[in-house]
Amino acid sequence: MTKEVVLKYLQKHGQKIDHEIVKDTGIDLKELRKTISELQSKNLIQTCTIIQHGAKGKLVEGIQCRIAGYTPPAAPGRKAPAAPPQ
Template identity: 40%
Template sequence: MTETLQCLKKHGQRLDLEIAKEMRVPLATVRAHLTALADRREAVVCKTIQFENGRPFEAWQGRVSGYVPPPTPGRKPKSKA
C-alpha cells in the first residue's frame, strides 16, 4: 500500500491502470490499495469512464489527499478585487 502512495506522491494524479503497469502488480491489488488509502483519507479516489479509440473503459483515478497542483507557467489574468 505504501508503494501505491509513493507512486501517487511522485507522479501526482494517476489512473489505476497506469499505477498497476508501473508497479507491475495486478489491477485488483492496486484498487484494493487505493480503497484502503481512501478509507484512511490519505488519497482521493474517483471512478471515471474514459474513451480510447471510441470504446469506453472504466478506470479509477487517484491522487494524494490535500494535493494542489502548482500553477501553470505564463501570464495570469488579473483579478478584479
C-alpha cells in the same frame, strides 16, 4: 508494502488512473483496487470514477487517484502574484 508503493508513486507522478499505476508499478489490478479502497478509507488519497475512450472507441472505466491534501511544489519560473491595486 503495496500501500507505500502506491503512495510514493502518486506523490511522485501526481494524479493518475488505476490502469496507469498498474502499468508503471506492475501491481495486479485487483490488488491495486483493494489497496486504493483501504487508502481512501483512511483519507490518505482521494478518488473518483472515470470513463475514458480507449482503443477503437472502447469505453474503459477506471479510478482516478491523487494524494489527499497534497499540494505539489510550485513550478520554476512562475510569476509573482499580482500587486494589489492602489
